[in-house]
Amino acid sequence: MEFQELDRDGHVVLAPHGRLNLVSAPPLRARIGDLIADGRTRIVVDLGAVESVDSSGLGALIGCLKAAREHGGDLRIAAAGEQVRAVLRLTNLDRILAPYDSAEEAGREW
């Protein structure tokens, strides 16, 4: 999967596109892992150009969220489509992975 990476002041915005699934999630996860290892623990994943997220994709986001928090940072998601929001609501995962409307808004306080 191709993903854009924008180095903002204080955080990094990653913008994958296409489908976030079993194939495309691991590279994203690896990249976020590298960023966290480098001390870049504030991550925004912009889902605006993502068509679909399957359970593997969701698992990768949760795993990255965990890694970021363990290193004192956080992971936020932005511009998620209605279906991603629906699954987050249903599983109550929106309690810990709150979707922001845009990448700008997600990174505002950082």
Next chain:
Amino acid sequence: MNARTGQVSDIGEETTSDLYGRLVRLARAVFAVPGAALTVRGERQPVTLVASGVGRESAASTEPVWRYALGTGGVVVIPDLGASEMFGPGMFPLVTPAGVTPVRFYAGVPVHSSSGETVGVLAVFDHAPRTLDSVQRQILADLGAVLDRELSASGELAMAGEVQQLLLPREPPDLPGLEVAGRVLQARDAGGDFFDWSTVQGPHGTRLDVVLGDVMGKGMAASLVASEMRAVLRTHARYVGVLEAVRRTAETTAADLARLGRFVTLWSASIEPTGRIEYVDAGHGLAVVASPRGPRSLTQDQLPLGMPVASTWAAAHDWAAAHDVLEADELLVVVSDGVFDVFGSIGQAYDAVQELLAPGLTCAGAVDAIIAHASGAGTSDDVAAVVVRRTPSDAVRRTPSGAERRTPSDAVRRTPSGAERRTRTD
């Protein structure tokens, strides 16, 4: 579990039979012959699993050659059956039905199971005599080797799926006053959806413990986690109430789930014959009571199991149970998100659940209707459903359930899938 996107991962979904079909078609194209077939040992006679071109009738008319090829160690090439010493006139002449052009050229390679047993032959056929050069013989041998690998991998996966199905409850619990049925249809040979039930002696008499769970991800890996979840939960549920059982299961499996990077949604309940329900919803969200007075959902705002709970984690939660009462005219329906996915909205899903109140529909019938609807709508996710209702205790209906029900009920609104594992080669 899939993320309710309507779009599921488009990789790794190819079925075993698709792969066999492609290899047979490939063999036919590579050798530029009118027919190719993969024919395996059946219980009584050979079975042509897949065929391309005139492969099926060619395989049928060359069965003695298939038997011969099965017994050889490698590639068999018979340039002209009509002139061959073994199959020509006076030996084992091949009988070709009227209207079928006789096969003259036969080349085959035996294929093997994981245990090394010869199980079938991949063969190509031509109506004219010809031969294969050494490169072509090698290609045929290579195609056979690919099939060998595939057969052994799919055999093991199918076996894992069978074990998984056998781990599901097969018999309804012997508990007067409650009727329950459940079923899982895996998208692949094995998957992450599971359910379980058992009867437990509790402080208010015998109760029914029911759980439906969904492990994130699909296939073999998810099924292994599902087996662990089921075993741990069952172990605890025997001795403590549903709330404590979920709490202990969450704690017991936390390290494993964290290491695997997976999470699991669960809906777990204790139901008494009086209709009293105590339930714990761990991020599952898909339990509804269908009622003549309108549907109500039995959900809570708790997270799935396996959610990382680090010291910085505000969401570290203490589990809580909730309560409800199932009335005699109501139906408790718990499904996995593969079922929910086929509905456009929660409203549509509720409407469909309400239809399950149709008079005369048993729990097993309702489960069948749910599974048939989900698979008929083309979901590529695992689907699971458990349905519970009260029955007059003097007339308990014993409802078989589990894996092998295929008869769609009247409530089926779309074509039932028929097969228990949709992608499995039968």
